[in-house]
Structure formats: structure tokens, C-alpha cells
Amino acid sequence: MVVSSAGAVTLEWNALRSSDGNFRVRTLGLCSSIALGMALGLPEGKIIALDGDGSLLMNLSTLPTIARMKPKNLLHIVFDNEVYEASGSKKTATGAGTDLVGLARAAGIENAHWVNSVDAFAQTAKRALSGDGPSFIGVKVGTERASVAPYPIDEVENKYRFIRYVEKSASIEILRTNLPASYD
């Protein structure tokens, strides 16, 4: 299951790997918190958060909370382009020197690394997914935008499709009829 942040990362990820197991986040900052909730609620699933620097900077308190809860099944990836690209490319604090991997480590996420090549990213992500988390990967990326289609579904459809995906893949029932309660 993949949770992607408000911003370009969502559109680019869905152009690459469209799936009902993708959940798009609209609240800037909340991507890693939603992913943490999924990881804690479904310990047998693997959850990947695709975050951005502007988003993580808005919700830095997520790092100590992830470190405290220690979800083994959470991989938090931050694509750091040092600007609020979706909002007009003003510089973020990482563009002025803030080190997000350093912050993750200081918060208590020991398995936190910068990667500086596509190969290193693939290796580190693979290792993180096969071992115990929580893991944090920082990737410095450029600001070129891929030309991709708009997100094809609205938020409510995204919710239902995602829940149905979880029900099927985890063999659990989440959405139940409310009928019996109304006759209490």
C-alpha cells in the first residue's frame, strides 16, 4: 500500500503505478501520519509513504511519533527538491540547509539514510522493505516536472477503492452494513 503526499509526487506515482492500493493525501503534512496509522492498524501489511520536503517540514512532529511507535512495516521516503514546487517553487527550509535525514535520526529513527543515485535508492528501498522498519530514505531530486495526467478519481472514490483493496488483500471485512444498529 502506498500513501502519497499532496503535491507532484502523487500524480507522478500514479502515472507510473496506478493501483487501488494507492491513497492520495490532500492535507499537506499528513502523508506520513496516515501511513503510520495504516502501519499500526495492519501490522501484516507493508506501507510506503511517498512524502515531500514541504510536506514533512509542515508535520515534523511525525518523526518522533514514528520513532516512538516503531512500526516494523513502515517505509517513509522523502523526495526533497528544496522547493514548494506545486505552489510556485519558493524555497523550503531544506533549500537553506535543513537536513531531513538528520532530523529523522535525531528523532530516533535509526534506519535513516540519504541516497544519491537511482541504484542506491533501489538497493536501500529493497533492503528496507525486506527488513524491519521503521525506515526513512531521503532523496534529493530535481525540480523538473513530468508531464502526467491529472488524478483520475475524487477523494471519496479513492477512499472506497483503497478500503476494498485492503479488504481483498488482507481478507478482512471493513465496510459493514449499518442496518442492525438502526434497529437497536
Added chain:
Amino acid sequence: MNSTEAAQTILKALRGAGIELVATLPDINLSELLRAVEESGELIHVPVCREEEGIGICAGAYLVGKKCAAIMQNGGFFNSNNAIVSTLLQYQIPLLLLIYYAGDVGDRTFSTTGSLTEPVLQALGIRYYVMRETEDAPELIRRAQIMTEDSRRPVALLLTKEFLGRRAALKAL
């Protein structure tokens, strides 16, 4: 009822409503409840650093099948408003909000926070109930959980001092 007994009653009510995960941030008036949550080990307990995180955590856990509650002070409810609007309301995700009502009638602290709590809930279209009798906890928490699931919107319970019980440490004052 003292706050320790009230905490046990409320915890039992949460379990009775099917709650499995709580995201919390302390207020002194919530301390016995949070202690009961922690000590019981019956719920997944996520202590957060800022309440808005807790809205995201509960939303994520809901999407994978957990019934959740966020426990906070009303100042934390204000901290959470962007997440409540653009995650809970936008995606129609249910959530039980248990909000300590600082600045309630007769409270000498946070009167501005208290005076704006109900208007903001009303503006957001969030149905809420002011909880005063601890004995109401099992029935009203159960009903509020049904309401949030059925409406697919958050429902708030405003927890007053009398609902949370007398705090032993303050009796001498």
C-alpha cells in the same frame, strides 16, 4: 465519582463502542483517562506530539479497518482543523473526537478557547454533545460511534470536568 473511577468507566465505554486505537495528547484533566488507556493495554495507544498528526493516524487506521478515537483538549481540536476539513470531511472518514472542554462554564482558564469551541464545531457541521454525567458514557459513546460511522463524518463529545470526575490532587484546594 473520582477521576480514576470515571477513567475506568470511559475506557470501558470506548471498548464497548468497539474502539481499537486511540491517538492522544494530554491535558491535566485527561490524565487519569490516558493513564487508564496506557495501563490497560486494551487499545493501540498512539501518543502524538501535535493533535493534527492524530487525525491522520486515525484516518489511516480507519482505512485499514480499525475503529478509532482522537483524545485531546479543545486547543488541540483547533490545531487539527486543516486535517479535519481536508482529510476527514473531504474523504468522508468517520472519527470519534473526545475533546476536553477547557473554558467550559465555570472554568477560570481558556475562556476564549471555550467560547469558540462550539461555534467552530457548528461551522464545520460536526455534530457534538456536551458530556456532563459519567454514567452516560457507555450509552452515548456507543451511540456517537454509530453516528460517526453512519454519517461518515466526525462526531465530537465535549468532555467536561464533572464528566471526567474529581481529581484527587485538587481536592485539597
